[in-house]
Amino acid sequence: MTKKERAVKVTEILNKEYGTNLHTYLHYEEPWQLLFATILSAQCTDDRVNMVTKELFKKYPDVKSFADADLDELMKDIFSTGFYRNKATNIIACAKMLLEKYDGEVPSDIDLLTALPGVGRKTANVVRGNVYNEPSIVVDTHVKRVSKLLGLTENDDPVKVEFDLMKVLPKEQWILFNIQAIAHGRKVCIARRPKCAECVLREVCKSAAKVKQ
16 A cells, blocks of 8 residues: 555545544634744643633734733743743744734745744644645644654654655645544554554554554
């Protein structure tokens, strides 16, 4: 079975198991909120970020309020998400650039997005996929782990994994695969203790046969 054939079978199974509804695990109403929430999500759980942004977006209700924010105060506001100094610095700088270059709007082009402070390809693809419905593959820790175990990539570098998946996954599944892989990684393909015996993908997974049940 080629990688492309395996990828097609994987998406068929995941669609049946987890459905095909598009959604994000981060709570937001405006594009800039998803952008800042995704910056906060680095090395932090989505649940924790959602707890923080619930009050954060009330205190800072628009891009300008983040651009004008006091660094020390914002650091305290996002302290529990970890790496708070870098995140606060990047969010303020990002907000200022959004105002100066894009009139406060979040661009959809990946090169423009990744030019914003604190925004890498993962964050850019979250925004592009969820806000603009642009086919995008978001590689987080679950997507990387699940994809490698399935045999869809041999790489560890997120950017290389992203491009490997773009080659084998049907384009219409790019956004869905991230949502499904996160759900599967949390529920079944758990780091250090994957439940291979319970996995709906075990018949097409390259790693399942190697795991002693």
